[in-house]
């Protein structure tokens with residue numbers, strides 16, 4: 001824990017060392033800490049720019065350096081610049097106050113991605129219901145697809161939260177009814193469903209990359225960063241994970257091996273992501 005005196009000493013040391021203050025400005029042991037700070041900053045401004053900026057924000061020429069150039073544009077003028085039309089706060093009740101540099105194309109693309117995530121969630125939920133049947137009874141696959149369904153819904157909610165944060169409007173589109181049967185004469189149900197999941201995750205990756213391209217095209221680095229940080233890495237991890245499962249199911253065939261795969265999945269836990 002620092003006393004105010006020790007904090008002042010540290011602050012003075014950090015600022016004074018690179019600025020090579022003269023002995024007069026360093027003689028602040030008889031002055032207050034804030035006086036020392038002000039002297040240090042003023043010295044810094046003088047040495048770096050030849051301009052002194054007062055506490056009120058006005059600038060003057062440092063006559064010592066003989067520089068008489070005009071100073072306009074050197075000082076941030078917040079109360080002038082904020083009068084720009086771009087910073088006027090909307091008053092219409094149905095208009096977002098927060099929206100800034102957020103284009104309609106980005107807003108639409110986010111709503112489309114929300115729809116993709118809900119469709120994924122719906123299909124995985126249908127798979128959960130199939131594998132949970134008493135005459136199928138593959139509990140590991142049932143749990144895997146239930147967790148995956150919830151994960152996709154979480155993705156939709158993350159995008160909804162982002163849409164609202166940027167001042168966009170969430171619009172939910174229709175979702176298609178998924179199949180209820182997943183059995184396949186040659187592949188069996190487990191492999192067929194897992195291959196379907198792999199195709200779906202690859203398609204989702206394409207959609208995410210399209211969304212990222214829209215963000216780039218609209219010069220919206222914040223949206224691009226959101227997609228990169230929260231979706232892109234997870235998506236390629238999901239594709240690898242499900243690819244592994246497809247390969248394992250191709251090895252084990254349709255019968256007894258599927259039961260062992262299912263038991264291993266039950267122990268492993270986790271979702272497709």
Ligand SMILES: [Fe+2]
Pocket residue numbers: 117120151152155204273
């Ligand atoms: Fe997703």
Ligand SMILES: [Fe+2]
Pocket residue numbers: 120152201204238272273
């Ligand atoms: Fe996914």
